[in-house]
Amino acid sequence: MNINPVKLILMILVSSNLISCNGQVKPEPENAEIIPFEIGKKVTELDNHIWKVYQDTKGDFWFGSNGKGIYHYDGKKLKQFTTSDGLVHNQVRGIQEDTKGNIYMETPIGVSKFDGTKLTILKVIKSPDSKWKNEPTDLWFNGIGDYLYRFDGEWLHDLSLPRQDSLLYSMDPNMPLEEMQYNPYTVYGIDKDRDGNVWFGTINAGAFRFDGKSFLWIGEKELSTLPDGRVPGVRSMIQDKDGYFWLSNFYSKYKINPDLSKGYEKVKAVALPKEIVKDKILYFNSGITDKEGNLWMTTYGGGVWKYDGESLSNQEIHNGIETILLVSIYQDSNGTLWLGTNNDGVYKQNGETFEKFVPKV
Numbered sequence: 541m542n543i544n545p546v547k548l549i550l551m552i553l554v555s556s557n558l559i560s561c562n563g564q565v566k567p568e569p570e571n572a573e574i575i576p577f578e579i580g581k582k583v584t585e586l587d588n589h590i591w592k593v594y595q596d597t598k599g600d601f602w603f604g605s606n607g608k609g610i611y612h613y614d615g616k617k618l619k620q621f622t623t624s625d626g627l628v629h630n631q632v633r634g635i636q637e638d639t640k641g642n643i644y645m646e647t648p649i650g651v652s653k654f655d656g657t658k659l660t661i662l663k664v665i666k667s668p669d670s671k672w673k674n675e676p677t678d679l680w681f682n683g684i685g686d687y688l689y690r691f692d693g694e695w696l697h698d699l700s701l702p703r704q705d706s707l708l709y710s711m712d713p714n715m716p717l718e719e720m721q722y723n724p725y726t727v728y729g730i731d732k733d734r735d736g737n738v739w740f741g742t743i744n745a746g747a748f749r750f751d752g753k754s755f756l757w758i759g760e761k762e763l764s765t766l767p768d769g770r771v772p773g774v775r776s777m778i779q780d781k782d783g784y785f786w787l788s789n790f791y792s793k794y795k796i797n798p799d800l801s802k803g804y805e806k807v808k809a810v811a812l813p814k815e816i817v818k819d820k821i822l823y824f825n826s827g828i829t830d831k832e833g834n835l836w837m838t839t840y841g842g843g844v845w846k847y848d849g850e851s852l853s854n855q856e857i858h859n860g861i862e863t864i865l866l867v868s869i870y871q872d873s874n875g876t877l878w879l880g881t882n883n884d885g886v887y888k889q890n891g892e893t894f895e896k897f898v899p900k901v
Contacts, residue, residue: 579626579658580619584901586611586885593870593878593886594635596643601872603886604632610645618899626659628652633684638693639677646681651689651696662696664689670697674738674752682727685743701725701740701748704757724764729775733785741774747787749796756803762791772823781833781849784809790822790837790845790852810852820854826868831875838866838879844894857894859884 590611592604603611609622609630622630629647636644643654644662651662672690679691689696703725724744731739733749740748746759765771774788784793786809793809812822824837824845835847841863843856857864857879864887868880879887879894888897 580612580621583611583618583620586618586899588885589882590886591867591880591882592632592635593868593880595872596637597641599873602635602643604635604645606631606882610635613899616901618901621654621659626652628661634681636679638679644679644681644691646683648683648686651681651691662691664696664698666698670699672699672750674736674750676736680730680738682730685726685728688727688740701727701742701745702755704745704759728773729777729788731777733779739777739785741777741788743773744771747774747777756796758787758794758804760792760806762789763787775825776827776837778827778829778835778837780829780835780847786827786835788823788825790824810847812852816852816854826866828869828871830871830877836869836877838869840865840867844869844879857887859896
């Protein structure tokens, strides 16, 4: 076959250029740094409706809002994550962290996981395979009454509390649950005691304690519908220095006692001075036991309450214009208390008082 000399020269030039170009391509080193895609947007302030405060193991703070997603603050910059970034819902009801440093945000419709780079939605098991267990690494979610999940590190197990034949609520005990105005077993709060037992507070069915094998039920009347028709619900369960449990109210406290038929004993919680409790709702929506063993409790419009083992004191929170509506209380690694509110962002403890927290960005 005869090749035109001009074509031969062109072929040689093209081949030479390809070889030359290929020789200039440098392979990427095996240890090249991969820069993750950053989600969220930088903002300068928190929303007014911050229901939850949480500090992770790195020392960073997370603030869950009631409609504007979640905020992350590392001490220098403030970032906001919403459904646009993959968050399952913009109302954040709870924040937790697992042993690997992943952050979990519970919302009214499900749970999102943040691994430091991206947000994913956890999968739910709705089958008989959803089992009651209590492993040390388990996480529990309730979305403030929207579900009850146990997370084993891979799956969300959809659970229901055991029904009680002698349930003390002001409804027809023979009425099927699906015909009731609301399910009395709806879980309003989840807490763990010093021994690792899980406590579940309900809207109208009292409180349940799960030790990993069996349940103890506390179904006292003050934990159900009140004589005036109010249904305060058991939203927070905290343990005092003497081992008694306070179940969202200042009237009674309980101690586990297997020797008694009910499995617990009930005593008066504390003397209630009239000058302090006048016109106050004596049920708290959030509580903690601080590092000194003091109990701290919040009421929606009644301020912060403290019990030091002997007496109960109250401190109202104002901003000079309005009463601050408190939703939650949290203690960070330094022992400082934080308050989540429904009308004025976040408040931080400063000595004997609480001041509004403004991130420095």
